[in-house]
Amino acid sequence: MPSSKFKIVFLALFCQMLVCAVTAYAGDSETANRAITLDGLHLPTITESMLRYSRIRYALFFFSTFYLLGVLFLIMQSQLASRLRDFAIRANRNKVIQIVIFSVLLTVAIALFTLPLSLGSGFYLEHVFKLSDQSMIDFLIEKLKTIGVSSVLNAIALLIFFGVVKRFRVHWPLVLWLISIPVFALGIFAEPIVIDPIFNKFTPMVDGSLKTKITELAVKAKIPNAVILVADKSKQTNKMNAYVTGIGNSSRIVLWDSTIDKLPEDQVLAVVGHEIGHYSMHHIYWGFGMIVLATLLLVPFGYLGSNWLIAVLPKRWQVGSLSDYAITPVLMILSVSVGFFTMPLFNFVSRYQEHQADRFGLELTENRLAMANLFVTFAEKNLSEPDPPAVIKFFLFTHPTLKERIEFAAGRKVD
Numbered sequence: 423m424p425s426s427k428f429k430i431v432f433l434a435l436f437c438q439m440l441v442c443a444v445t446a447y448a449g450d451s452e453t454a455n456r457a458i459t460l461d462g463l464h465l466p467t468i469t470e471s472m473l474r475y476s477r478i479r480y481a482l483f484f485f486s487t488f489y490l491l492g493v494l495f496l497i498m499q500s501q502l503a504s505r506l507r508d509f510a511i512r513a514n515r516n517k518v519i520q521i522v523i524f525s526v527l528l529t530v531a532i533a534l535f536t537l538p539l540s541l542g543s544g545f546y547l548e549h550v551f552k553l554s555d556q557s558m559i560d561f562l563i564e565k566l567k568t569i570g571v572s573s574v575l576n577a578i579a580l581l582i583f584f585g586v587v588k589r590f591r592v593h594w595p596l597v598l599w600l601i602s603i604p605v606f607a608l609g610i611f612a613e614p615i616v617i618d619p620i621f622n623k624f625t626p627m628v629d630g631s632l633k634t635k636i637t638e639l640a641v642k643a644k645i646p647n648a649v650i651l652v653a654d655k656s657k658q659t660n661k662m663n664a665y666v667t668g669i670g671n672s673s674r675i676v677l678w679d680s681t682i683d684k685l686p687e688d689q690v691l692a693v694v695g696h697e698i699g700h701y702s703m704h705h706i707y708w709g710f711g712m713i714v715l716a717t718l719l720l721v722p723f724g725y726l727g728s729n730w731l732i733a734v735l736p737k738r739w740q741v742g743s744l745s746d747y748a749i750t751p752v753l754m755i756l757s758v759s760v761g762f763f764t765m766p767l768f769n770f771v772s773r774y775q776e777h778q779a780d781r782f783g784l785e786l787t788e789n790r791l792a793m794a795n796l797f798v799t800f801a802e803k804n805l806s807e808p809d810p811p812a813v814i815k816f817f818l819f820t821h822p823t824l825k826e827r828i829e830f831a832a833g834r835k836v837d
């Protein structure tokens with residue numbers, strides 16, 4: 423029975439996620455408690471709640487991947503996908519409108535099925551560990567906004583996918599890849615100016631000594647015109663962070679207001695130095711290039727694997743062909759799985775870039791102690807375990823561990 427093959431592969435994947443979730447929580451406590459020995463610096467205090475919070479977050483990542491795969495599988499197995507498709511066909515004759523209806527209904531269904539998990543990880547966990555003061559109402563309003571945004575983005579993605587598959591029966595994988603390049607670029611350009619403002623307010627920095635010093639750093643790094651904005655992130659979280667986003671005219675460095683309000687000035691400058699590093703070294707463009715290359719590698723699988731895929735899908739799922747949009751949850755299962763297994767590679771590259779940004783920031787600010795203390799603050803206030811088990815770092819860490827970053831900033835381990 424070819425149809426059972428898909429289920430067997432799926433079941434193996436499913437169990438794998440569950441095992442990962444359990445081991446991520448149990449972890450190796452000896453590694454986690456290993457003492458950091460550095461002189462002349464206030465080192466992070468490793469607390470029970472820091473370890474518990476970090477471990478729950480690792481486990482939750484694996485568990486939510488496992489849970490999402492389960493939800494997608496059940497959407498197929500219960501014939502919900504084919505029923506939503508039949509409903510969309512009955513509702514309107516126009517194929518474009520059918521896909522939009524189907525996409526919105528599917529997005530809402532997935533959001534409802536995964537709501538318990540997002541409530542647990544996004545709301546309760548953060549409140550239990552006092553990392554958020556957001557009210558339940560505000561959290562749910564934000565969730566509704568997310569569903570709205572995802573509905574629009576998913577509808578666009580499905581319209582492009584099924585449009586291309588229908589028009590280019592043989593060469594759809596190549597055409598899809600070519601079209602995805604400008605679409606990704608437009609997405610990265612539009613995100614900070616169209617999507618992010620739906621969730622947060624972004625304002626220029628107020629005049630003062632901090633702004634003057636940040637401007638001096640930008641001038642020194644030869645990016646005097648870089649846009650630096652403050653996001654009102656404190657309404658959602660007590661954590662501190664900053665990031666670089668956008669391309670071309672939408673490029674910007676964003677500091678969370680919590681970062682500015684809670685950190686001493688020299689540590690804010692250390693954050694800014696790191697972000698200026700990402701900005702100056704064009705890390706967003708490198709990331710974009712990597713996505714383009716990685717998706718190119720998927721093209722042969724599209725040519726070779728799509729007929730096989732249709733043949734092995736269980737009959738019960740009622741998917742006739744690749745252009746049948748009831749196949750969407752199956753495509754999502756595939757992309758979640760590919761994303762899961764390629765994540766260590768992307769994170770490896772990301773850790774390298776983050777280290778480069780640390781190095782750039784250190785050379786720019788010339789303040790080792792401020793940067794080391796910043797990472798100590800991140801560990802203590804964001805409840806991030808400084809020295810996670812190696813396997814967790816390999817799989818999940820987009821940044822070097824805080825232990826490594828403290829050591830680098832303190833000049834103990836310069837490579």
Ligand SMILES: [Zn+2]
Pocket residue numbers: 696697700776779
């Ligand atoms: Zn960074």
